[in-house]
Amino acid sequence: MDVIAREVILARRPANRQDFGGFEIVERAVPSVRAGHVLVESTALSIDPSMIPRLTADTYAPKFAIGDVIESRAVGRVIETADERLSVGDWVLHSGGWRDRAVVDAATASLIEPTDAVPPETWLGVLGAPGLTAFVGLAVAEFTSDDVLWVSGAAGAVGSAVVQLAKSRGAGTVIGSAGGADKCRYLTDVVGVDAAIDYRAGDLASAVRSATDGLDVYFDNIGGSHLEAALATMNVGGRIVSCGMIETYGTRGPAAPRNLTEIITRRLSMTGMLVTDHLEMRAAFLAEAVPLVESGRLASETTRFSGLESVADGFASLLSGDGKLGKTVIDLT
Structure with a gap:
């Protein structure tokens, strides 16, 4: 039986700054996990201000394509693997987009180690x-x-x-x-x-x-x-x-x-x-930031929107700022 993923695509471009009604949720069969790849079940998806211009225009990254899944970072657990670097049950940060299940290149997925004090979505925010x-x-x-x-x-x-x-x-x-x-x-x-x-x-x-x-x-x-x-x-x-x-x-x-x-x-x-342009600084950043997070000296609120159906509300909150603190995520748990 095929594994089905629910995905958010851009069906049309916004008519104005406040128009986030152009998203649609579709269901698609997840492709087979080929060598060097893993299947991840995501628990939280990122919403970032830098994504807003890409709804209508090329920026430092191409604009989102009509009919394609919205690109974003996400965190989740590996549920199938065809790469020795990652095991079933591992937590990863990945770029599989706005979908609840994603097949991703294991080389591009970063292994993370959440704890009760440092939940997975921290790697979308203050440690991401x-x-x-x-x-x-x-x-x-x-x-x-x-x-x-x-x-x-x-x-x-x-x-x-x-x-x-x-x-x-x-x-x-x-x-x-x-x-x-x-x-x-x-x-x-x-x-x-x-x-x-x-x-x-x-x-x-x-x-x-x-x-x-x-x-x-x-x-x-x-x-x-x-x-x-x-x-x-x-x-x-x-x-x-x-x-x-x-x-x-x-x-x-x-x-x-x-x-x-x-x-x-x-x-x-x-x-x-x-x-x-500065990804080579990530190791130095984590060396400074992880101890600060663990000690509570580097904290961040998370504003959560529940389920894929809430992505438009999450986007709108970035512009209005109402009720938003810290990192905005779509919670899929």
Whole structure:
């Protein structure tokens, strides 16, 4: 009897920024497990802001193809193997996409060792690409503990990891921004920022100026109004690391912040980064991050949506931010 997988495909492209109704769930027979491959039953699927532009356009990766399964990372257990490197029952991180069962190349699957304290989905979040992105971004920024750092989207998977890694290295002043009083309390009480800014509460640049005399490093997850506020509050010679610009995803916003000339006036550097350009840093990242996770010094919330039927709601939460903390996953358990 054939093994059947339920998969999420892109049936049509979105009509606007808030349109996530173009997904469909289909059932397909799982291909035979040929040599060098394993069959994985996934327990959690990743939803990432970087996936949103790919619904409509080529970015650093090709846009999602109509009729194909949505590409993403996932975690799960091996249920059939044709490769000596992995055994039935092993937990793995893989890139089999939005499906509950996936045949994947064993060479591309990473063996993970979950515990009660470190559940499997941690490798989609703080020990996965978001955590590595934070680690790489701080390296690209040449961050030191003497720098005043502002992290936008600080309640998200990447932003919260940036804050905690910086604080674990002895950072004196780390500012985090998020939307709403509840998220700001989370930033102060859990993530450990020195000042939390609610970007919905008033003028953002004024709020940053109230928190510090000037920024040395801005870690940008939002773009748009946040980048504009950072340009207005950077110290001379400051560094901006551009990781994401979710405020402008799916829109035709302005070509640039209105105060882009501050790059000249303040002699700033601004660097775009993709974590996939720095995968050689993964071992160094895990060497630093795993002990921090095990000790509770590097934590991340997980926002869960239940079942494949919830993928549209999960995507929408990335833009609205309402109720979202940390890493967003589709829970298949």
